[in-house]
Amino acid sequence: MSSSAVEPEAADLVCQLENVQGMVDSLSAVRWKRHQDAVVELSEHGIVLILEESNCLQAKVYLRKELFAQYDYNAEERPRFGVSLGLFVDCLSTFTVPGRATAIEIRYPGPDMQLLLKSLDSSDACIYAEIRTIIPDTVSWDYNFEPAGSVPLSFTVKSAALKEAIDDLEWPGSSIRINLKPAPPSVSFRGEGHGDLQIDLMYNANSDLLLDFNCNRPVSHRYKYKFLRATTSNLPSSVMKENRGSKLTIGRGGMLKVQHLVPVGRAPFPNPHVIDSASHQQQPGRIAYIEFFVKPEEEEDDARND
Amino acid sequence: MKFKAFLTENGVMLLERRFLPALDKLGKTCHLLLTKERVIFLHNLLNGDGIQCIAQFQKEVLFDDYRISSQNEDCIAFAVDLSLLQRAVRSSVSICSEFGAGGSPSNRLQIKLVKKLPPKCTQPMPYLTFETKGYKAAVIQDVPISKPLPRAQVLELRAALELAQELPPTLVQVPDLNQIQNYVDRMRHLGEMLNVSISKYGDLHLQISTALVSLGAEFRKLLVIGEKAQAPPEDENLSAETRHQRAIMRQDGQSVHVSVKHFAKSLQCNLTKPDCAFYGIAPEGASLTVIFQFFVPGTHQTDKSIGLHCRLPVLDPGTN
Structure with missing residues (x-):
């Protein structure tokens, strides 16, 4: 039929x-x-x-x-x-x-x-x-994502935590700066607009918030909040429930790649x-x-x- | 004009849990027609072009000690706000339940028609009064109603009711209303007009078509009541749309356009927990009829003391 x-x-x-x-x-x-x-x-x-x-x-x-x-x-x-x-x-x-x-x-x-x-x-x-x-x-749809150097600049964070952090950054709004630091290994999201808000995710072996972290030099880029928000705004409940981890990679020129796995x-x-x-x-x-x-x-x- | 009755336990349950929530979703106000034998809730029978809904009960289903008298062949009709009626029944139930299941008969819920002088008014107004005596409290609730309809309008209402009882020549049985409800809930925002086709072969076809999408559901081999026919085997492998077009050409099928909103609304009758539903198209495609069937509890026999059906006005597809 x-x-x-x-x-x-x-x-x-x-x-x-x-x-x-x-x-x-x-x-x-x-x-x-x-x-x-x-x-x-x-x-x-x-x-x-x-x-x-x-x-x-x-x-x-x-x-x-x-x-x-x-x-x-x-x-x-x-x-x-x-x-x-x-x-x-x-x-x-x-x-x-x-x-x-x-x-x-x-x-x-x-x-x-x-x-x-x-x-x-x-x-x-x-x-x-x-x-x-x-x-x-x-x-042309091709965004030509290329690695920023020999060591990839990336981290994997629990999907629910990433969504929560990005949702919280709505308050300062406009632009969000993402900083990756090798020592101590950490990621920070900083919003500067109507006020300042910084969310730090520290990487250590005991924490299961940041599941993976690769960074050999400090790096910092700013992204428009509305685009950053689009990457997690509609994550399905199955992703939040499984809460595997979303991988964020910074490529050449500061291009940010966000990867989710949907069951x-x-x-x-x-x-x-x-x-x-x-x-x-x-x-x-x-x-x-x-x-x-x-x-x-x-x-x-x-x-x-x- | 007098009306006084006691709501039975079953009547309270039927109204509070099942029928009043459903009827409230169909429209905020309805007419209540009380006759010597029956109690009937009617939506849009006298006025408007909306969805018509008729819920009728033999008086024994809802009431005992039912007393009615009027100069109009012992019929009384008035308009009532369903949410107020529901609230009155609900709070009366909570008072009654102070006694638990075995409350004494003197503590039953009494309903009567009264005229009272509301505060700051000089004219008395009609009310449906609910009297409940609990263990610690006695509660009287007055639900405002319209003035009882004059004789001419009651006759008009009864004539419209007679007309609305006419059965379509072919009815197909939908065994699982939840399935249709779930589907319509999801498709309803994709279009405004729904094409409903019903064939004598037992097929029901629902379709929404817009410039960008055509979305349909076909239910086949349904039980047919009334005029039926054998499905031609050569139609078996055709598309749902073609199959229904051919059935209409052979005069074995009919199709009407109705508002998706009306169709979704009629499915709110599912709150009354019917055992199944029948869909049919009135002669000349005048309306789409949905009849909800209730079984005598614990059996598969139709409970003839309760009736619920809707009539959906048809739209002209050319106008949209």
Whole structure:
């Protein structure tokens, strides 16, 4: 039962996901405002969704093909299309049922280049959606993140603590300076605006707040608060619950990379309507990767950082 | 014009926990029609183009020692604010419960129609008065009501009620209302107009279509009451939309557009804890009817002493 009569061989991608909630969670994580257009890129490796704002912030969601129970990719050139993120997430949400995993099939393109979704749970009840896609922007999306030196400048912090710290920094607002110091190993977030607020995260072996810390020289960059906030504003409850850790890396020129891991749970019981491939059975980590790239604010004295 | 009755324990439970919260969500005020045999809550039957809802009870379900008299064939109708009614019943329950389950019959909850002079007024106003005698306290609550409807309007209300009782030729049974409610709650902000198609094959199709998205749900092989037909096997592998279009062409199906808001509102009737629901489209696509069915507790037999149904006005898709 499908919403549109499309021959299977005509589709560039037909994939099945056991639990739509994981996809809702991962896409919601990059939903920092109401109206956002995303670019979706399909490939033999999986699905990547890219968002951009004001040439200063980029987010990417990686849904590797191993997350899907079935992943049939048939395109010769990687298809790319634009879609309203809000609409996509809202449509996916209609498939979710509290306390139960819902399996869906995603198909692209439909007869009119739509993105087609349909539920797979029961042959007698079917939910479907056809989302209109748009031609994506031709703007270069590449933020060229490169390491700042031979030793990476990075730290991993519990996701809930990171979100809390960034939420607290709303009060001073405007710009937030992130400082990394090798001795004593620590990270500080400092906001200077209506008032000053500094949050220090000290790295030591006993603390499980900072899980990892790599820094061989002091480094300091300023970022616009609204972009920094976008990186944690909509973290799904599953990330907070698992509280694994979010990794922050400072690259060349002060470009900040924030990485989150979103669990994409599978159905508690195998779904008889979903074809379970062998590769899927062997896949242990069921994680969607979320990356944010935040450009720093221009410093008056750039020399002190590079 | 007199009305006096005692609410039964079951009546209190039905009203306080199930029906009044649901009816309150359908509209702040409703008409209450009291006849010799029945007690009926009616939303939007006389006025407006909103969703019509009719909840009716045999008088024994809610009351005992039920006394009514009026010059209008012993019928009384008036408008009442449901949240006030709910508050009065709720606080009366808390007073009654001071006695525990085995309260003596003299401490029951009495309801009567009275006229009282409100403070700073010269004209007496009508009230529905709740009298409760507790162990330590006796509480009288006056719920203001509209003036009882004049004879002509009561007749109009009864005629509208008769009309609203008409059953659609085909009704399909939805066994799990929670599933539809959950779905509609999530889809409701994606569009304003919902297309509802019902076929004699037992298919129910809900669809929201906008310029950017088309979102639908199809429930198949539902129990059909009334006119039914065998689903053609060649339709099996078609899309839900095409299948319903073909059913309509064969005159085996009907489709109407209703407001998503109205549809979601009608699902608030789920608070009354019905055992199942039936959807049907009135002849000529005049309205969408939802009938909620209640079983006699512990059985699968319809409890004919309680009735609840809604009629949703249809929209013209051309106007949006």
